[in-house]
Amino acid sequence: MSAAKAAGADLAEIRIDLLDPAEQPHWLSVFAARVLPVIVTNRASWEGGNAVNDEDARLRSLVLAVKLGVPYVDVELEAAERFREILREQGIPMSATELILSHHNFDRALDADEVARVQERMRGAGADIHKIAMMATSAMHNALVFDTLKNARVPTIMIAMGELGQVSRLAAARFGAFLTFASVTPGEESAPGQVDVRTLMQLYRFRSVALDTPMYGVIGNPVSHSASPATLNAAMSVTGKEGVYFPLKVEADVPKFIREMTARGFAGFSVTIPGKLAAMEAMDQIDDVARRIGAINSVIKRKDGTLKGFNTDWVAALSAVEEKMTGGMKGKRVLCIGAGGAGRALAFGALERGAVHVTIANRTKSKAEALAKDLGGLASGIGLEELTDQNDFDVIMNSTSVGMIPRVDDSPVDKQLFHKGMVVFDAVYNPLKTKMLKEAEEAGCVIVSGLEMFVRQAAVQFENWFPDTEAPLDTMRQVVLKRLGH
Ligand code: NAP
Numbered sequence: 001m002s003a004a005k006a007a008g009a010d011l012a013e014i015r016i017d018l019l020d021p022a023e024q025p026h027w028l029s030v031f032a033a034r035v036l037p038v039i040v041t042n043r044a045s046w047e048g049g050n051a052v053n054d055e056d057a058r059l060r061s062l063v064l065a066v067k068l069g070v071p072y073v074d075v076e077l078e079a080a081e082r083f084r085e086i087l088r089e090q091g092i093p094m095s096a097t098e099l100i101l102s103h104h105n106f107d108r109a110l111d112a113d114e115v116a117r118v119q120e121r122m123r124g125a126g127a128d129i130h131k132i133a134m135m136a137t138s139a140m141h142n143a144l145v146f147d148t149l150k151n152a153r154v155p156t157i158m159i160a161m162g163e164l165g166q167v168s169r170l171a172a173a174r175f176g177a178f179l180t181f182a183s184v185t186p187g188e189e190s191a192p193g194q195v196d197v198r199t200l201m202q203l204y205r206f207r208s209v210a211l212d213t214p215m216y217g218v219i220g221n222p223v224s225h226s227a228s229p230a231t232l233n234a235a236m237s238v239t240g241k242e243g244v245y246f247p248l249k250v251e252a253d254v255p256k257f258i259r260e261m262t263a264r265g266f267a268g269f270s271v272t273i274p275g276k277l278a279a280m281e282a283m284d285q286i287d288d289v290a291r292r293i294g295a296i297n298s299v300i301k302r303k304d305g306t307l308k309g310f311n312t313d314w315v316a317a318l319s320a321v322e323e324k325m326t327g328g329m330k331g332k333r334v335l336c337i338g339a340g341g342a343g344r345a346l347a348f349g350a351l352e353r354g355a356v357h358v359t360i361a362n363r364t365k366s367k368a369e370a371l372a373k374d375l376g377g378l379a380s381g382i383g384l385e386e387l388t389d390q391n392d393f394d395v396i397m398n399s400t401s402v403g404m405i406p407r408v409d410d411s412p413v414d415k416q417l418f419h420k421g422m423v424v425f426d427a428v429y430n431p432l433k434t435k436m437l438k439e440a441e442e443a444g445c446v447i448v449s450g451l452e453m454f455v456r457q458a459a460v461q462f463e464n465w466f467p468d469t470e471a472p473l474d475t476m477r478q479v480v481l482k483r484l485g486h
Pocket residue numbers: 273313337338339340341342343362363364367399400401402404412427428429450451453454455457
């Protein structure tokens with residue numbers, strides 16, 4: 001409990017049922033040593049808990065908590081009547097304790113009617129605080145949580161459990177929830193989707209979030225390892241911008257998710273794999289180059305409420321590469337390795353910036369040819385194996401995942417391709433210096449790491465969302481380096 005307090009928690013929950021079975025009767029010693037106000041909970045096994053004693057004995061432990069004057073007890077809605085009976089039998093008033101009545105569904109989410117019925121029953125049973133926890137099976141279930149919290153007339157805790165519902169926990173303060181739960185230390189979470197107190201406070205800026213704070217987030221699947229929340233929250237924090245940025249795991253219907261979340265206070269999104277194409281359907285306007293690339297990675301909600309999509313990947317990669325060249329891309333012959341999403345962005349970007357010719361080399365030759373066709377007359381597509389040391393390029397840009405951890409001894413091309421003076425870029429940034437970049441450096445090339453692309457695409461997004469403020473590139477770079485263990 002001291003650790004929770006030191007990390008910034010206001011309240012501690014004593015989960016009697018999560019103590020070792022032999023220890024459960026001794027929860028009082030935990031209570032006696034409290035350094036924070038407490039909620040006492042002894043969750044029934046029929047409601048997903050671990051309580052080992054019989055139902056009346058379980059409820060008597062909560063009645064004892066009331067007798068001791070704890071500020072809050074959590075009782076299952078279904079057990080409310082029996083709990084009140086035992087209070088009456090023992091002549092114990094609820095004068096110093098507020099009653100949290102809770103409802104859990106670990107299998108599925110409730111719909112709006114079911115939530116209304118549960119709330120009605122909780123009101124009827126005299127709850128001071130309502131708590132509803134339901135398993136999110138879709139990211140859209142967060143919308144019901146946000147609406148319920150926003151419209152609640154009684155202090156309410158509502159959680160969509162699981163990674164798909166994680167934002168319902170992280171954004172609890174934004175919607176006026178009575179509280180959100182966090183574990184004391186990472187790895188000790190008591191329910192799926194929870195984070196630890198320090199992460200909630202520091203990374204997700206819990207204390208600086210108000211009811212009108214603009215929200216941002218990265219939509220993707222997976223997103224749990226994304227460096228974007230750390231990078232963009234740090235950027236807002238050091239520049240004093242009001243806003244908070246969340247990871248948003250979305251498995252299906254990205255356009256609907258974007259529309260529904262924008263209607264509930266999201267002011268912008270980053271979009272990563274696999275949503276970059278689908279997200280375009282939700283846009284009212286798409287930036288010209290992004291439309292030609294066929295993918296967006298950034299969304300802004302404009303003042304009139306309409307949505308505009310951008311592609312900041314190409315701007316980021318090209319600006320990082322051009323910074324290392326005299327005369328920029330103009331007139332340069334460029335080799336783009338890879339014809340996936342990032343490959344499209346790099347190839348379109350190179351031509352946009354004035355390259356005289358772009359060769360796309362890809363493992364699957366037909367995809368390179370198709371991309372070259374989309375690019376028009378200044379591009380050609382070949383198979384990766386067709387590259388020889390006879391080819392002569394000014395710039396080489398890799399957008400395949402070859403060389404990424406754990407396969408750090410792989411390179412997508414033979415080192416014979418490199419020569420002095422060439423600029424070589426690798427979109428992979430873990431490791432920072434891939435085998436391809438090491439070999440290029442040995443051959444006298446100027447090298448550019450994918451870290452620069454990552455940091456700059458986030459910086460361009462930040463500046464799209466906050467046009468009056470320059471993105472704190474150094475801070476953002478440091479955050480990513482720290483996450484990569486440097
Ligand atoms: P994608 O759409 O799935 O495309 C993957 C590309 O890599 C395809 O061209 C694929 O060739 C090729 N490829 C995959 N495995 C290969 C192998 N073993 N040998 C040869 N080629 C292989 O993915 P993406 O979105 O373009 O991302 C690609 C890479 O760029 C990832 O490593 C990603 O992390 C990185 N990236 C970095 C940034 C940044 O900010 N630094 C931004 C975006 C992406 P086939 O067509 O033959 O399958």
